[in-house]
Amino acid sequence: MSTLADWILLQRQPGVGAATFHRHLDEHGGPAEALAALRRAGRAPVGEADIAADLAWAERPGQHVITWDDRCYPARLREIPNPPPLLYVRGDPDLLALPQLAVVGSRSPSPDGRANAREFAAHFARCGLVVTSGLALGVDGAAHEGALHAQGATVAVLGCGVDRVYPARHLDLARRIVEGGGALVSELPLGTRPRREFFPARNRIISGLSLGVLVVEAAVHSGSLITARLAGEQGREVFAIPGSIHNPMARGCHRLIREGAKLVETAADVLEELGPLLGLGVSSPPTAPLEAVEPADDPALPDDPDHRAVLDALGYEPCSVDQVVARTGLKVEAVASILLVLELQGFVASASGGLYSRIHRRSR
DSSP: OOOOOHHHHHHTTTTHOOOOOOOOHHHHHHHHHHHHHHHHOOOOOOOOOHHHHHHHHSSTTTTEEEETTOSSSSSHTTTSSSOEEEEEEEEEEGGGOOOOOEEOOOSSSOOHHHHHHHHHHHHHHHOEEEEEEEEOOHHHHHHHHHHHHHTTTEEEEEEEEESSOSGGGGHHHHOOOOHTEEEEEEESOTTTTOOTTOOOOOHHHHHHSSEEEEEEEEOOOOOOHHHHHHHTTTTTEEEEOOOOOGGGHHHHHHHHHHHHHHESHHHHHHHHHHHHHHSOOSSSOOOSSSOOOOOOSSSSSSSSSHHHHHHHHHHTOEEHHHOOOHHHHOHHHHHHHHHHHHHHTSSEEEEETTTEOOOOOOOO
């Protein structure tokens, strides 16, 4: 009979990833038997000194290690190729069995992309879905924030051990996720530092836990497209929000839509598609009324005609000061001053390279 110590010790053996771990289970029947086979072959298991610390960690409130043979292991994650043999969880492990929707995207989204991630996630959370993402900067962080703002549940899947937080600037966000009833999850052993190669594997867990994946904004080489591809391979639904043809952060979404992802304009587009799935064996489907999440008309445009002219010249895609000058006929000094005022009023956002774009102001 294998103990938790056997599971953790086998995971810590050099060269034992998810695929190798499952091969050991298939060949030997359990971690204890696999470790015994290693000893018979003259290969003493390494890392036994770390096991006591891991077990002590799992004894503390709100900290859990879920093994493959645990009845609490999430059923949807069992379905994917090479599922994690162990899941380390800080927070509420019961969330992993609830209906989840992954919201992912660029680490450097446009202002509207960030707002869309936050508002869509808030709507899904209010409807009873767990919002799952990767705690990365940009869209991921905005999605977690949106779910928290709606007092809903959110799960962050990490590319490091759950006793660490990456990126460091999301330390407070990670704390609020756990304190707000959410969870941090990783398949990696405690103490594992983030490494580039861990994140594609992390992405398969994000999609594997979820009914579907919504890509908010993504460049053509974004890691979010890896998540979307894995979702498709796992039989999950894939959704994408289109954007401006001039926005490089929208091109990944456009590629997904060309390849068959569902084009999303409102939260109802996603929930309509997930409806049949939510009706199959789900004990608590969303009960909140469906409301479209889409930009509203600016509720209070500036009175000054020059300010309105600059807004009209900007549009919702990045634009340089010189372009605004050419479109309005105003002097450079006047345009620069107006842009500063409009940014302070929340009508305009500045971006790198001296570019500006108009942003949607939601009605209160």
